Amino acid sequence: MRALVLTGPGKAGVQEVEPPVAAPGQVVVEVERAGVCGTDVELFTGEMSYLHTGRSWYPLRPGHEWCGAVTELGAGVDPSWLGRRVTGDTMLGCGHCDRCRAGRHHVCGELAEIGISRGFAGALAERLAVPVTALHALPDTVDPALGALVEPGGNALRAVRAAALRPGERLLILGTGTIGLLAALFARAEGFEVHLLGRDHDGLRLARTLGFAGAWTRPDLPALPWSAVIDASNAPELPALAVDLVEPAGRVAYIGVAVSPSILDTRDMLLKDVTAVGILGGSAGLAGAIAAYAGASVDARPLVAATVGLAESAGVLAGHRPSGAGPGPKIHIDPRR
Incomplete structure (x- = not known):
């Protein structure tokens, strides 16, 4: 499959990579839409502090604001997830420590972040593997633009x-x-x-x-x-x-x-x-963001200036604003293009 890969500061390109396989407790999602975040830009430029502390490293596959449809289930996953439109929590705790058991998995000492840290591949790709415990189902009233705005909305x-x-x-x-x-x-x-x-x-x-x-x-x-x-x-x-x-x-x-x-x-x-x-991470706000979008009390779509294909994602990270982009601060990527 195609995925954006960061290979060093200022170096990025779309590569053919092995597609993800759903491990036990995971699903594979076909990505509909992914947002480009300031964190992604810092990972691209090399300014992100995690790159200097060893929490993140190159090569790196970014993208943590996303939505898509579940296409594959790993062992132990409820079959009802298959085919559902979803988004997911970026913050993946170990699930066993005191912080995780207390509902504070976003500050777990072993935290991995999708598309950001500890080598967990991100959503600027055609497909993404995600733990089922991180998933949030999306109602039909939440379109792809809003679905990819759930993570920043939760924050x-x-x-x-x-x-x-x-x-x-x-x-x-x-x-x-x-x-x-x-x-x-x-x-x-x-x-x-x-x-x-x-x-x-x-x-x-x-x-x-x-x-x-x-x-x-x-x-x-x-x-x-x-x-x-x-x-x-x-x-x-x-x-x-x-x-x-x-x-x-x-x-x-x-x-x-x-x-x-x-x-x-x-x-x-x-x-x-x-x-x-x-405030670190949107974990505790994701469900509320979905509910606000689904109920139309919040319409965040005007914040999206443009949606482009995966081939243009490296240029977006480098600061290129797509032709015809609107006034919003957010650029979205549709990996299916």
Whole structure:
């Protein structure tokens, strides 16, 4: 089958590889759609920290935002999965340690991540092997574009839940990339007053198109009381700004990851009695994201700028924006093309 393979920093191409076989407890999925994420780009460029700690290595087959149909079952798998449209959890714990047994498999000490770490092949390929325990069934109302947005949607929904707001309370989201906009959509569906902070007015145009009138740059951000702040940016200075802006006794959820270390004075947090929460992975938010998409309380499809074939995926990782792409931040790959 065809799969995108990263062979070194800045080196990638579609190769013919052996197709996956469903081991006991696994299924094989024919991939309908896969999203390209900032993590995939960092794996391509060589900037991803896992490449320097030995958690990831080349050659590497990326892709962890996906949906598809189950075509093969391994031993011990319920036959009812065959033919079903599914997506899956990226985070694969060992299943036996205290963290996994407590429902925190996303921080398992032996964690493998589909398309990211410990050599687990990803979804920028025609087929993908996945443990059945990671699967989530997709209703018919969740099309391929939404199906491949479940994983980032789960991350964004976890950040919104971490804000712990009541309907009508005011939320500020720092960053207007995929996660920031998804968080805004989920927060609005929960009844919160949502505002976004972006780098420039051009970057805020899509947010306004999506109906968010409160889309600001730093100079024109109004001095409103922000009950909670979500930092969905990759700017090292914004974690401190989040604490500065949030109301005393408010909450800050950190889901963006900066390439360089952030400087955050914990005295500012302490003296404002701020609660700060870090978000890693979408595991606990996947079911909620599927339900929101299926029930149409959240339509994330405008975030997808273009869908291209597998042959174009290396160019997308290198920063090429497909011809005719819309304003959204997300590029999808259809490996069947």
